[in-house]
Amino acid sequence: GIIDRVDVAPTGEVRIVDYKTGKAPRPEYAEGALFQMKFYALVVWRLKRVIPRRLQLVYLGSGDVVTYDPVRADLERVERKLLALWEAIRQATETGDWRPRPTKLCGWCDHQAHCPEFGGTPPPYPLPVRTAGGDAV
Template sequence: MQCPLLYRFRVIDKLPEKPSEAATRGTLVHAVLERLFDNPAVERTADRATALIPGQWDRLLESKPELSELFAEDAGGERLARWLSEAESLVERWFSLEDPTRLEPAERELFVETELESGLRLRGVIDRIDVAPTGEVRIVDYKTGKAPRPEYAEGALFQMKFYALVIWRLKGVVPRRLQLVYLGSGDIMTYDPVVADLERVERKLLALWDAIRQATETGEWRPRPTKLCGWCDHQSVCPEFGGTPPVYPLSARPAESEQDVQGRMDPVHAEAGRPVALEGP
């Protein structure tokens, strides 16, 4: 949880956020790469993939009309054309990293959900799952940005380990490989997890959920300033920018001392307006 207050704004207050060109481009590229595998292997070419972009963009606009606001002031269509061209470049770069004619994904855009013994539910959407003839599982995630510097790689891998944990708890299988495909920089990052990795992730998630539960009950959601604050849609209601958060919509109790709450993890029960699950980053 990069910023506790942002988590509150999104999950509890459900404040609206404006669509961004970068995030929408990522959604579009993901849709194209998913749909490409509908074609026979020999037809999975770069030309076929880029030809899917206009139609997938139309489908996105149909399902989310608010995306049209991104280019509302682009009367001549130059920005939209440039944006679509950037999406094409990302799709084309993928072909230099993987060969779709040799891939037959077992799953694409798969929603997964499992519940831990504590009662905490984990869920997310996995871009692609490949299963080798030997039964080994590879989880693949597409990123339209650039690969992080080595000192930040662990943060990116945490998402993949999250997915691996869900698959392990759901299917009883530890994925053989986790693979991040960075289309923005043309890099591939891989990691081969072991059971100990996934057990550590589970402990971290339980600790995180305990912190979320306490903040939900007390209403104490503090901002955590980072360089990403400059892109946040909620600056007007953030104390770091002189704003005041909206009235907390849930009943709150005074915070307990650390001694009172140490070592306790209650089962999670659904209550109106309260988060009951962790979703993949």
């Protein structure tokens, strides 16, 4: 992702703004939309050593503005989640074991022919798979 806008106040406080062309998501999906913003805040915090004062999602389709004021503990949780996700990706890359995670959106997916969840056959894994002993297969 690319941060759409970063405002820095004379006091040094930072606001990160992201513009969305559609409408605001329903409340049950708002946390997923904020994850992107929290990721941006984490990057700014780790690179610039400042926790952004405010995160804003501006939905141009509906005119809604969603704001969130991050705190250190929340950004640390995001960082732990990202590290766990990265570890899962690393393990799947080493083993070639990429399991589907079905959701309600799977019915809309164009890749069902390749997805084991729909009886499809994934394409051959392009990287060497390592055994438990570390040998490539």
